[in-house]
Amino acid sequence: MRPKISIIGAGNVGATAAHWIASRNLGDIVLLDILEGIPQGKAMDLLHAGPLAGFDVSILGTNEYADTKNSDIVVVTSGIPRKPGMSRDDLIATNAKIVKEVTEKVVKYSPQGILIIVTNPLDAMVHVAATVSGFPKHRVIGMAGILDATRFRTGIAQELHVSGKDVDAFVLGSHGDAMVPLPRLCTLNGKPITRLLTPEKIHALVERTRKGGEEIVNLLKTGSAYYAPAAAIMDMVDSIVNDKKKTLCCTVYCGKEYNVGGFFIGVPVKLGKKGVEEIIELQLTTEEHDAFQKSLEHVKSLVNAADNFL
Numbered sequence: 001m002r003p004k005i006s007i008i009g010a011g012n013v014g015a016t017a018a019h020w021i022a023s024r025n026l027g028d029i030v031l032l033d034i035l036e037g038i039p040q041g042k043a044m045d046l047l048h049a050g051p052l053a054g055f056d057v058s059i060l061g062t063n064e065y066a067d068t069k070n071s072d073i074v075v076v077t078s079g080i081p082r083k084p085g086m087s088r089d090d091l092i093a094t095n096a097k098i099v100k101e102v103t104e105k106v107v108k109y110s111p112q113g114i115l116i117i118v119t120n121p122l123d124a125m126v127h128v129a130a131t132v133s134g135f136p137k138h139r140v141i142g143m144a145g146i147l148d149a150t151r152f153r154t155g156i157a158q159e160l161h162v163s164g165k166d167v168d169a170f171v172l173g174s175h176g177d178a179m180v181p182l183p184r185l186c187t188l189n190g191k192p193i194t195r196l197l198t199p200e201k202i203h204a205l206v207e208r209t210r211k212g213g214e215e216i217v218n219l220l221k222t223g224s225a226y227y228a229p230a231a232a233i234m235d236m237v238d239s240i241v242n243d244k245k246k247t248l249c250c251t252v253y254c255g256k257e258y259n260v261g262g263f264f265i266g267v268p269v270k271l272g273k274k275g276v277e278e279i280i281e282l283q284l285t286t287e288e289h290d291a292f293q294k295s296l297e298h299v300k301s302l303v304n305a306a307d308n309f310l
């Protein structure tokens with residue numbers, strides 16, 4: 001039997017994730033939205049692309065949670081995106097209520113599933129989903145670090161005129177201005193970029209990574225990024241359903257790891273069939289450690305704010 005992947009929210013991120021996931025034949029897809037007709041229409045349109053694009057998974061659009069029953073993975077993208085002038089944190093009141101409601105319904109039908117949370121502000125929404133679901137922590141994972149890292153990788157690749165596939169990067173911490181890109185551990189074919197680029201260039205690339213989402217929001221004006229976020233979802237789904245055990249930066253529950261003390265924050269993890277199978281502990285320099293702690297403080301303040309809606 002093929003894996004079953006449900007995507008809640010058939011908007012820009014959700015529908016594009018369905019597209020990427022289908023294009024890789026990763027599993028049968030259920031696309032659910034509160035709006036009537038939208039998930040059904042998008043699912044049908046995507047299904048019609050199958051014979052041409054070379055995929056043959058089933059794709060169902062629906063407004064009924066019963067259709068998500070026994071999903072292996074549920075991806076939560078429902079909620080509002082930001083507009084120019086807004087930070088991700090400004091979305092918290094609206095999106096906390098949506099993620100709470102959606103999680104309650106999802107877990108009723110897929111109690112053994114793995115949750116991938118995408119809705120922003122991400123760090124707080126993962127906390128909401130984990131609390132409401134009561135799922136073991138290794139089955140609640142936020143998508144953020146892969147996206148931030150792919151933005152960083154792309155910037156480096158453009159600068160060095162190489163393929164982004166050959167660039168490896170880690171971005172830790174919260175998903176926002178307090179994220180922690182780690183240039184020291186960023187490599188091109190194993191060679192540290194600190195030997196290939198000037199400190200000024202690296203600083204500029206780090207800043208552009210931090211502001212990548214905002215740059216796109218300001219260009220789009222009506223919403224936020226979705227191609228790269230959806231590709232990041234696909235990467236996570238691929239590693240889980242195919243048990244690839246890839247090391248990916250994700251927002252996961254850290255207890256004693258990185259001295260976090262019980263919060264969801266971005267760190268490198270091994271993703272496989274069981275969800276988070278290992279948290280990879282990198283040796284951080286004092287400067288990196290301090291930046292990570294600052295990021296953790298931001299996560300804590302977001303979690304406090306989110307708790308008002310639980």
Ligand code: APR
Nearest residue numbers: 009010011012013014033034077078079080081118119120
């Ligand atoms: N249940 C199901 N779907 C819902 C609900 C709900 N309670 N509330 C909203 N939705 C749906 C909307 O109807 C819409 O189709 O979520 C979808 C969101 O789609 P978009 O508005 O296109 O937003 P998108 O760009 O996909 O971003 C979604 O992901 O990256 C984050 O910051 C982004 O929080 C935002 C989320």
